[in-house]
Amino acid sequence: MNAVNQTDAKRGRFITFEGIDGAGKSTHIGYVTALLEAAGKTVVSTREPGGTPLGEKLRDLVLHEKMHLETEALIMFASRREHVAQVVEPAIVRGDWVLSDRFTDASFAYQGGGRGLDRAKLEALEQWVHPHLQPDLTLLFDVPLDVARARLSATRTLDKFEMEQGEFFARVRGEYLRRAQASDGRIVVIDSTQTIDGVRAALKAALEAFL
Numbered sequence: 001m002n003a004v005n006q007t008d009a010k011r012g013r014f015i016t017f018e019g020i021d022g023a024g025k026s027t028h029i030g031y032v033t034a035l036l037e038a039a040g041k042t043v044v045s046t047r048e049p050g051g052t053p054l055g056e057k058l059r060d061l062v063l064h065e066k067m068h069l070e071t072e073a074l075i076m077f078a079s080r081r082e083h084v085a086q087v088v089e090p091a092i093v094r095g096d097w098v099l100s101d102r103f104t105d106a107s108f109a110y111q112g113g114g115r116g117l118d119r120a121k122l123e124a125l126e127q128w129v130h131p132h133l134q135p136d137l138t139l140l141f142d143v144p145l146d147v148a149r150a151r152l153s154a155t156r157t158l159d160k161f162e163m164e165q166g167e168f169f170a171r172v173r174g175e176y177l178r179r180a181q182a183s184d185g186r187i188v189v190i191d192s193t194q195t196i197d198g199v200r201a202a203l204k205a206a207l208e209a210f211l
């Protein structure tokens with residue numbers, strides 16, 4: 001059972017994209033949206049942190065201001081609370097398919113793996129903010145750090161996270177992969193070192209198995 005405890009086939013689905021900065025997530029949002037629409041789904045494309053007017057204000061703060069790592073985690077979940085209440089759950093109830101560029105796996109990967117915040121605290125926030133909602137499918141775009149770094153072109157002004165050093169992203173990537181291993185198939189690892197067409201073929205296969 002998910003989110004809104006609907007069992008009928010009309011319930012929408014919740015799909016999330018994850019991966020370290022520069023993995024190639026944003027590049028494929030449009031492609032996956034088109035695949036889902038071709039399959040007759042109404043897609044709500046969104047992102048975290050953000051996804052609501054308040055969430056976008058919190059996004060600007062948390063991506064650019066220095067702060068205590070617990071403050072950072074709390075702001076991510078505050079933005080998420082608004083996002084789940086205003087966007088994600090209403091869409092699923094309507095029967096729409098939500099495609100979110102990041103969700104709670106990113107909190108475990110970045111605040112937990114990257115910053116070292118106690119996993120139990122993140123689990124407590126997860127249970128408080130969305131006890132009955134988990135993505136139905138998470139597509140984890142996986143690349144080695146040097147590939148991601150090379151892709152974060154100079155033209156893109158780096159945010160607070162993107163300015164972190166390699167060790168940080170090694171921990172973030174490691175936590176993503178650990179969660180994928182433990183996810184019982186909910187998190188599907190996509191080798192994003194392939195060409196864009198190669199990644200699209202992998203995405204199509206993952207979605208066809210899911211649809």
Ligand SMILES: Nc1ncnc2c1ncn2[C@@H]1O[C@H](COP(=O)(O)OP(=O)(O)O)[C@@H](O)[C@H]1O
Pocket residue numbers: 019020021022023024025026027028141151152153192193194195196199
């Ligand atoms: N498979 C790929 N091969 C080569 N370049 C890629 C690939 N996927 C994405 N890119 C490029 O890498 C950069 C970062 O991609 P982006 O989708 O913004 O990453 P993310 O959203 O994961 O941070 C972009 O310039 C994009 O064009």
Ligand SMILES: Cc1cn([C@H]2C[C@H](O)[C@@H](COP(=O)(O)OP(=O)(O)O)O2)c(=O)[nH]c1=O
Pocket residue numbers: 021026048049063076101102103104106107108110111159161162
């Ligand atoms: C959702 C979420 C994101 N983040 C981080 C990951 C990213 O570095 C950043 C969001 O930026 P990102 O998703 O990469 O957007 P853009 O493609 O515009 O850079 O926030 C967390 O640390 N914790 C979270 O819970």
